[in-house]
Amino acid sequence: MGEHLPILQVILPLIAAPVCLLVRHGAVCWLIATLVSWLCLAIAVLLLMQALDGGTIRYQLGSWVAPWGIEYVVDRLNGFILVIVAAVGAVVAPYALRSVAEELPERQIGLFYVLYLLCLSGLLGITITGDAFNVFVFLEISSLSSYALISMGRHRKALHAAYQYLVMGTIGATFFLIGVGLLYLMTGTLNMADLAEQLKPLAGSRIVLAAFGFIVVGMGLKLAVFPLHLWLPNAYAHAPSAVSVFLAGTATKVSLYVVLRFIFTVFGFEFSFAGQPFGPALLILAIAGIVVCSLVAIYQDDVKRLLAWSSVAQIGYMLLGLSFATALGLQAGLLHIFNHAIMKAGLFLAMGCVFLRLGSCRLEAIAGVGRQMPWTMAGFLLCGLSLIGVPLTAGFVSKWYLVLAALEKGWWPVAALIVLTSLLAVVYVWKVVEAAWFREPPGTAGRVGEAPLVMLVPLWIVVAANIWFGFETSGSVDVAKAAALALMGAVE
């Protein structure tokens, strides 16, 4: 059983999805989805522990030997990402029960869990596979299901957002497909480890360079790198609350993982950073993204949209760590992937609770809600502090390492910029806090109660994680460090 964990990780949700489709009953599907999500988390934790102890796990699908067969590979990096994805899934699934029942028409509830499970299995598949083409297949499984999930939003704008995401996402995935095709053309292999070997003598090739461009730009679209982010704010703002939480915590992180995997493992550090000005280009895009999108976030009057713009800015911090091209920078970027997943999931969870009671997340609608839903908004505040990077929260740890990495490179203006842009986060988090606590509720609104326990408990688990990983930094920092060193070490 233990040796088959890598395949179980993907295939459990993949099999549970059609089972849910046959059952169709909302509550039963919810039960299946929740159990499967928790099992996936348990498997992901076991895999990460194995990878940390014993090194890389390789699993040959159907015993077809790599590089001909498809193999699943779990090392420190993707073990870490698997845990993030599965953990967000495990928090969202129980939370979805009330949130989805409220926001979706009854006949769609069973289908929601089918799509959720497909999306989960796609994201886990992208992360675990060691085959370049397999990444594309899982990418499309997760993408197609997320387009449908987003379109389930209550407002008709959700349909438009889903359509825009479908067009942009398909262009991104097709770019990725072209890149993989070019690599196959040059090497005759699709296995990532084998590709890395075969590409070494081809470092000067224009075609490999073109493949690099297509893959990075294609995944950049899915990752919402500034300026390819235009689909993201609408998609997150209009999707059902549970979907916003799930996608904000997982989808862009997994895309970033694919970028990391390709530039470090497949193309190699030398090719990616030494042979071309990839680091500086990324640095400029990251900084532009952080500044512009933080400023845009300040001017939003819908909290979910505000958080979505802030997500694009936070992706900038992750890329900033990567653009330093040092082990410390990479470690900071990886830490921020994890920390951002928990802080943004927490913020969207809190907004889902507010949406459940008020039916809106606009700033004027949530006026005074802090006194009516104290637990929800306290959770929002704590996650907001983490987003800003206040000491003793998880967000502080990754910002700290980012500043350290910038100083290590001697780039003190970048370090100053990280601190300054955190002040922009103070502004937009404060806007929500001010509305929730210091404004009178609109006259028309009656009193609303606290969110149900089944939603508050997941929220507070995430809030506790934000605090825990702010105090007890050794766990997340060590794993990120091990993953960063493994990536850098693989090339030296």
Next chain:
Amino acid sequence: MWQTFLGLYNYWIVILLMMAGFYIVMSRHNLVKKLIGLNIFQSAVFLFYISVGKVRGGTAPIVEEGITSYSNPLPHVLILTAIVVGVATVSLGLALVVRLKEAYGTIEEDEINEMDAAG
């Protein structure tokens, strides 16, 4: 020079189709036309994979007496998967367009944008 240019004609067709499709996606406001552009763009990539796998003078990859040279079946099989994905994408896209038409009464993106901006 001229020989190599013409000899690579399959790639020129791929590039032409790809850019035509990409241009349609970006320039058209009609949601259905956008999807058609997207489909042409994807189809160009399918053609690319298929022509990469072709071996000149090779037959289909069948185990048979006397067959020594055959086309590489792997890209063809890969692209079969991508074609299925393409069909799924276009059908999901068209389903969304139907829903958009019901919700907004139009399939012109600029009109939808106006209605979105109005609230």
